[in-house]
Amino acid sequence: MDAIEVGVLGATGMVGQRFVSLLARHPWFRLTWLAASERSVGKAYKTVAPWKLNTPIPGGSAERMVNACLPGRGPKVVFSGLDASVAGEIEGAFAAAGHVVVSNARNFRMDPLVPLLIPEINADHLKLIAEQRKSKNWKGAIVTNPNCSTIVLAMALAPLRQFNIRAVVVSTMQATSGAGYPGVPSLDILGNVIPFIGGEEEKMQTETLKILGGDGGRAPYPAVVSAHTNRVAVIDGHTMTVSVAFENRPAISAIVDAMTHFSGRPQELWLPSAPQPPLVVTDAPDRPQPRLDADLGGGMAVTIGRVRECPVMHAKFVALGHNTVRGAAGAAILNAELMHAEGMLQ
C-alpha cells in the first residue's frame, strides 16, 4: 500500500506539534506539508515552532519549509490544529477546494452536517459527509473531533448508553497543555487551581450529546450534562470526577463490565492508533492519575477508576485521558484512519 500524503494546518502550535510528532512514524500517512500563519511562512519548521514535547522534532519535519494556509496547495488530506479564531474560514476554504480536513478546531463541531467523530462511539456519523458535500457545495469535506475534555467524558459514557443515561455532573481537573503556548501563565497555576476555562463547560454540555446521539448527531442524546471545568498544575492529562444518573439504575458491577468490554470500530479494524482496549478500568483505589496513566495505550486509552455508588446520582467514577493525544491530535489521526479504512480518503 502506498502511503497517503498528509499535511498539517497550524503546525507550529501545541496541537500541531503533536500532529507532527505522531505522524512521524505513521504506517499509513506520510507528512509532507506543514502550514502555519504568515510570520512562519518560508522558514524552516524548527526555527518557528516553539517545540514543547519531550522528544526531539522528527527529522523529516525539522528542516521542512512552512507554507501558507492556502487551499489548493498541499496534499488532499490535511489535519487542522488551527486556532479557532482563524479555523472557520480556512477550513471552509480547504473543504470547498477539495481537501479532506480532519480538524481539531471547535468551529464546525456543532454544525449539523459535520461529524463530531469519536470512532469508537459514532463511526456511523461519517454518513453525514455525503449530505455535507451536497448542501455546502464542497468538493472536499470536514470531519471534527471533540474538545479535549469532552472526548474523555464521552468515551467513559459511551458504554453506559445501554442503561439510558439521564443526567451527568462532571468536574474536571485539566492540564495546562490544553491551553496552548504560551497559554496559562505560570503565576496563575503554580500552587494554584483556576476554576474556570472559557467556553469549556458549554462544550462539554453540548458536544457530548451530539457525539452520543443518533442520526449523525442530529438527534442529540436525551440526557443533561452539567460541567465544572478547572485548570490544575499538570502538563498532560485531563482528570475528571463523574456522577451519573440513569433511567434504569444498573448495578455497579454491570457498569464496570460494560466499560471493561467496551470496544468499537477502531478496535475491530485494528486501526493503527486504536488503543486495545479503549477503556482501561482499574481497581486501584487511587487511580487514574495523570502522571502515571495519561500515556496508556500510547496516550489513546481513557482510564477509569473508582467506579462506585453515588448517593445522589446513581454511580460515580474518575476518568482520565491524554488531552493532546486522545483529546486532540491523536483523536484526529484516528478519525482519518477510520475514514481511510472506510475508503473515504481516496
Add this chain to the structure above:
Amino acid sequence: MDAIEVGVLGATGMVGQRFVSLLARHPWFRLTWLAASERSVGKAYKTVAPWKLNTPIPGGSAERMVNACLPGRGPKVVFSGLDASVAGEIEGAFAAAGHVVVSNARNFRMDPLVPLLIPEINADHLKLIAEQRKSKNWKGAIVTNPNCSTIVLAMALAPLRQFNIRAVVVSTMQATSGAGYPGVPSLDILGNVIPFIGGEEEKMQTETLKILGGDGGRAPYPAVVSAHTNRVAVIDGHTMTVSVAFENRPAISAIVDAMTHFSGRPQELWLPSAPQPPLVVTDAPDRPQPRLDADLGGGMAVTIGRVRECPVMHAKFVALGHNTVRGAAGAAILNAELMHAEGMLQ
C-alpha cells in the same frame, strides 16, 4: 480581662504548628503549655517541630519545653491537633480529668453527644455539653470542629438551608498541607492529581449533615451529599465545585443574596477570629483561587464564586477555604472563642 491559659496537644504536627502560630498574639488566650508524643517530651519545641509555616516559630514557643500528653497537667483549656490514631484515648482522658478539649481530631466528631461545631452555623449545638458531661461522667468536655473540606462545604451551604437543600454533589481539589507532614510524597503530587483521600468522602457525606442538622446535630439535616475528593499540587486552600438541588428552587440572585448576607454568632459577638463577613462572594469569572483567596479574612473566610444555574441539579458554584486555618486550627480557636463568650470556659 485576664488572659485564659491554654495548651496544645499534638503541638509538633502541621495543625499543632498552626495552633502555635495563631495563638501567639491572641487577645484572649495565652499559650503556656505544649504537649506531643513521647519522642519530643522534655525537648525545646523548636528542636522537635518540623516547622513548615512561612513565619518563624513565635518567640514564646520556640524554647518552650514539650510535655507529655498527660491529663491533669497543663491548663484547663487544651486545643487538640492530635492524630486520630491516638486522639480518642487521650482526649477522652483529658475530658474526664476536667479539661475542656477543643479538638480538631475526627474521633469524637460523630459522637451524638459531642458538638461538631461551626459557630456561624450551629452555635446552639453547644447545649449538648451538659448532657455530654452527665452521660459520660466527664468533669471537662470535648468540642470538635469538622474535617477541613467539610467546613468549607458546610459554610457554603448554611445560608441555603432556607431553600431546603435536598442533594449536593461536591468535587474537591485539596491542598497537601491537609495531609500533615511528611504527608503526601512529592513524587505523588508534582504535576499530578490523586483522585482519592482516605476517609474524606465519608466525612464530607456525614459530617455535613450533622453540622447543618437540628437538636444539637442529633437530627441530621435531611439532604444527601455525594463527595469526590482529590488531592492537587497546592500548599494551602481547598477548592471545591458544588452542585445543589433544593426542595424549592431559588433564583440564582436569591442564592447570591443569602450567601452575601450570611452571618452568625461569631460576627454578632465580634469574636477575635471571626471573619467579617464569613462568606466572601465574588463575581470575578475565574475566582476563587487558592493562591489568591485562601488568606482572606485571616484565612477564616470562605470564598464563593461562579454562582450559576446547574442544568442537572439547580445551582452550582465554587467554594474555597484555608484548610489549616478555617479548616483546622483557626476553626478550633473560633470554637473556643465562642465558648468563652458564652461563659463556658470558666
Add this chain to the structure above:
Amino acid sequence: MDAIEVGVLGATGMVGQRFVSLLARHPWFRLTWLAASERSVGKAYKTVAPWKLNTPIPGGSAERMVNACLPGRGPKVVFSGLDASVAGEIEGAFAAAGHVVVSNARNFRMDPLVPLLIPEINADHLKLIAEQRKSKNWKGAIVTNPNCSTIVLAMALAPLRQFNIRAVVVSTMQATSGAGYPGVPSLDILGNVIPFIGGEEEKMQTETLKILGGDGGRAPYPAVVSAHTNRVAVIDGHTMTVSVAFENRPAISAIVDAMTHFSGRPQELWLPSAPQPPLVVTDAPDRPQPRLDADLGGGMAVTIGRVRECPVMHAKFVALGHNTVRGAAGAAILNAELMHAEGMLQ
C-alpha cells in the same frame, strides 16, 4: 509630619502591584496617583490591573482612575515599575520636569551619574544627584535600585568587603514573579528548570560592582563576578549559591560574624521598611528556602545559610531574598525613605 504624596508609574504590572500594596499603609508616603500605559488610562485601577497578590487590592487604590504617564501631572515623588522598553524615555522626561523618580527599571542603573542604591550598602552614592542634576539639566532626579537577583547577591557580599573580595561565582534559582505577568508560560516551568534568563547574568556581573564600588559607583569594586541564572518553579523568592574568593582568606567564623552584625543607614535611621537585621544568618542545615524564608523582615531581609569552606574558592553559602519586595518595589521604597530621611524629597 504630613504625609508625602507619591505616585506609581507602571502601576498595573507585577512590580507596580507590589508598590500599590506596600504603599497602602505606609507611615510616610500617601499613594494618590497611579499611571500606566494608554490602554488603562481613564479606567478604574481594579478593572485593568491583573492583580496577582494574595491580599486584596487596597481600598484606596481599587477604584482610583489610572492616569497617563505624563510628566508634570501627579505628585513630585514617583515610583517607577515601568517596563524597560518605555522606562528610559518616560523616566527621563519626569526627571527633567522636576519629579524625583525612584525607579526599579534597568535603563538608568548603569548611568555613571545615577545612584544604583541599596541603602544598607551605598547610602553615600546619593551624592551623585547634585552632579546628575547639573550635568543632565534636570530639575528632578532619578535614583535606581538593582536587578532583583543582584540585590540579594550584593547584600550578601557587602559585609565581606572588609576581606577584599576578588572573585564570585553565583548560580541562581529564580522565582517566576520576577518575569512579570503573563511572564513565564506554565508549560515552560511546571516540573522544569530554565537555565537562562535574558540579560540577567550581565546585570549581576556589572551592577554588583557598581553597588559595592566607591565614588558613587564610578569606581567599580575591583572583583570579578560570574553568574549562572536559572528559572525554577517558585512564585516568590530568589535563591542562589555563592562561592567567593578573597584577597586575604578569612575564617568561616569571621564571615558569619561579619554577616550577622551587618547593618547600615536604614537600620541606624530606623527607616520604616528597614529590616532589623538586614541579613538573617541561619545555622539550619537546609535553609534558606523560598517558601519558608522569603517573607522574613516583611520580605526585606536577605537570609543566608550554609556558610562553609569552598574547596575551589574560599567560602561558599546560600542566599535568598524576596524578589518583588527586597528585589524590586520594597527596594525602591527603602530608597525613597532614605532620601526623605536625608532631606532630599522636599
Add this chain to the structure above:
Amino acid sequence: MDAIEVGVLGATGMVGQRFVSLLARHPWFRLTWLAASERSVGKAYKTVAPWKLNTPIPGGSAERMVNACLPGRGPKVVFSGLDASVAGEIEGAFAAAGHVVVSNARNFRMDPLVPLLIPEINADHLKLIAEQRKSKNWKGAIVTNPNCSTIVLAMALAPLRQFNIRAVVVSTMQATSGAGYPGVPSLDILGNVIPFIGGEEEKMQTETLKILGGDGGRAPYPAVVSAHTNRVAVIDGHTMTVSVAFENRPAISAIVDAMTHFSGRPQELWLPSAPQPPLVVTDAPDRPQPRLDADLGGGMAVTIGRVRECPVMHAKFVALGHNTVRGAAGAAILNAELMHAEGMLQ
C-alpha cells in the same frame, strides 16, 4: 546468543523499579529474579512495589514472587538498587558467594579495589576486578556506578581532561526522584527549593576525581571540585551549572568540539544502552531543560548547553542528565553490558 539471566536486589524501590522497567525488553539480559526486604518476600511484585513510573509494570515482573536478598539464590549477575543502609553487607555477601554485583549503592564506590565505572570514561578501571577478587577473597565481584549527580558532571568533564582541568564549581538543581519514595515530602518542594541534599556534595567532590583518575581510580584526577547541591520541583532530570578552570585555557570552540565528538567504549562496541552520541551539545540559548531533554538517548545521553566564557574560572556551561536512568539503573545496566562485551560475565 542465549540471554543472560539477571536479578535485581532492592527491586521495589525507585531505582529497582527502573531496573525492572529497563530490563523488560533488554536484548542480552533476561530478568528472572527479584529480591527485596523482608516485608515483601513471598508476595507478588505488583502488590508490594509502589510503582511510580508512567509505564505499567512489565508483564513478566508484575506477578513474579519477590525473594529474600540471600546470596547463592538467584542468577549469577545481580543488579543492586539497595538502600545504602543495607547494601554494604548484602552486596559483600553476594560477591563473596560468587555473584557479580552491578551496584548503584554508594557503599563500595570509594573502595580502592572497586571500579567506579562510567563506561565512556574509564572502561579500563574494570581491570581492578582481578585484584579485588584476590584481595577480598571473593568468588564474584562488585562494580559500582557513581551517584546520580556525579555521573552527569563526570560525563561533561571527561572530554575536557585533555585541557588539564584544575578546578570545578558546580551548582545542581536536582529532581525529587533521586530521593526515592516516599522521599521528599510535597510540603518541602512545592513552590520551593531545598538548598541541601545530605552527603551529595561530598560525593560529587570525591567520586568525580576517582572516575576521571588513572590506575583504576587509585590515582585520583588532580583537580578540585566544589559542589552546591539543591533540590527543585522536578520529577526526573538533574540540571547543573558548571564553571571550570584549566591548566591551559582552551578556546570555547575547542571545548564545544571536544564535547561534541566525545565517545567511548560503549559507542565503539555499540552496547545496547549506549547513547549515540553520549553528549548532546545544543546551541539553543535556553537548553538543556529537564522536562524537554532528560529523555534524550533513551535517558542515557547527557545534554550540554550554553558553553561560554566564565569571567572567574575559564569556561561555564549547563549540563543535564536523567537521574534514574543515566544516573542510576541505566548506568548499572550499561556497566553490565560492558562487562559482558569484555567477557566478564561468563
